[in-house]
Amino acid sequence: MSLVALTVKLPEFEGPLDLLLHLIKVSEMNIDDIPIVAITSQYMDYLHSMQQIKLEIAGDYFVMAATLMRIKSQWLLPQPEVPLLEDVAEASEDPRDELVAQLLTYQAYKEAATDLQTREQTRKAHFSKAPSLLAGAEPLPMPEQPLDIAALTMAFNALLRRQLPAQPALMRNVQRETITVAEKVTQITQALKLSAKHQLTFTHLLSAVPSTEETVTTFMAVLELMKNKQIACFQAQTLAPITVALKEEIA
Numbered sequence: 001m002s003l004v005a006l007t008v009k010l011p012e013f014e015g016p017l018d019l020l021l022h023l024i025k026v027s028e029m030n031i032d033d034i035p036i037v038a039i040t041s042q043y044m045d046y047l048h049s050m051q052q053i054k055l056e057i058a059g060d061y062f063v064m065a066a067t068l069m070r071i072k073s074q075w076l077l078p079q080p081e082v083p084l085l086e087d088v089a090e091a092s093e094d095p096r097d098e099l100v101a102q103l104l105t106y107q108a109y110k111e112a113a114t115d116l117q118t119r120e121q122t123r124k125a126h127f128s129k130a131p132s133l134l135a136g137a138e139p140l141p142m143p144e145q146p147l148d149i150a151a152l153t154m155a156f157n158a159l160l161r162r163q164l165p166a167q168p169a170l171m172r173n174v175q176r177e178t179i180t181v182a183e184k185v186t187q188i189t190q191a192l193k194l195s196a197k198h199q200l201t202f203t204h205l206l207s208a209v210p211s212t213e214e215t216v217t218t219f220m221a222v223l224e225l226m227k228n229k230q231i232a233c234f235q236a237q238t239l240a241p242i243t244v245a246l247k248e249e250i251a
Contacts, residue, residue: 015060016061016064017064017102017106019043019046020039020043020103021110031100031103031107032100034096034100036071036075037076040068040072047061068099071095071096075095152222152233155202156219178213180217184217184218184221188218192244192246197245198246199246200243200244201244202233203241205218230246230247231245232244232247
C-alpha cells in the first residue's frame with residue numbers, strides 16, 4: 001500500500017515572499033534597506049520551527065532560504081577600500097536589490113488583491129434594481145376604487161374655492177333656492193341614464209356657469225344618491241375630475 005505525501009501550507013502565508021513581508025512588518029524594518037543578517041536569521045528560525053512540528057514545507061521556502069544565505073554571504077564579504085576601475089560598476093550594485101524589487105512587486109499585487117476582495121464584499125451587500133423610467137413618464141392611473149365621503153368633500157371644497165371670488169362682498173342678497181335637492185337627484189339620475197356609459201364627470205352635472213348655490217345643491221344631491229347606493233364616484237388619479245357613475249342594477 002503506497003502512502004500519499006501530505007503537503008501542509010504554512011499558516012497565514014501564501015509563499016516565501018509573503019513570509020518575508022510579514023517578518024519585515026513585525027520587526028518594523030525598512031523594505032528599501034533590509035538588514036539582511038537579521039531577516040535571514042528570523043526566516044531560518046521560522047523554517048526550523050516548522051520542521052520541529054513535522055510540517056512538510058514547500059520547496060519555494062528553501063529556495064528563498066538559499067537566496068537569503070547567498071545575499072548574506074555577499075553582504076558580509078570584505079569590500080576593497082579602493083576598487084579597481086573594472087569593478088566599480090559591480091561594487092556599486094547592492095546584492096539586496098533583486099530581492100527588494102520582488103518584495104515591492106509582490107506587496108503591490110497583494111494590496112491590489114485585498115482592495116478587490118474588499119470591493120467584492122461591499123458589492124455583495126447591495127442589491128441591483130432594473131432601471132425605472134422616471135423622467136417624462138406619464139402618471140400611472142390609480143385603481144378605480146369608489147371615493148369615500150371625505151375624498152369627495154375635499155374635491156368639492158377645491159371646486160368651491162375656484163368658483164368663489166377672491167374678495168367676497170360684505171353684503172349680499174339672499175335669494176330663494178331655485179331648485180331643491182330632490183329635484184336635482186332626479187335630474188342627475190336621468191342625465192346618467194341618458195349618457196353613453198351611464199357616467200358623467202361632476203362638472204358635467206352643472207350648468208355652463210354654475211352659481212355657488214347650484215354647486216352646493218348638486219353636491220348634496222350626489223351625497224344623497226351615494227347614501228342610497230344608487231351611484232358611485234371614481235377618480236382616475238390624484239387631482240383628476242371626479243366621475244359619477246350609475247350603479248349597474250339601476251342603469
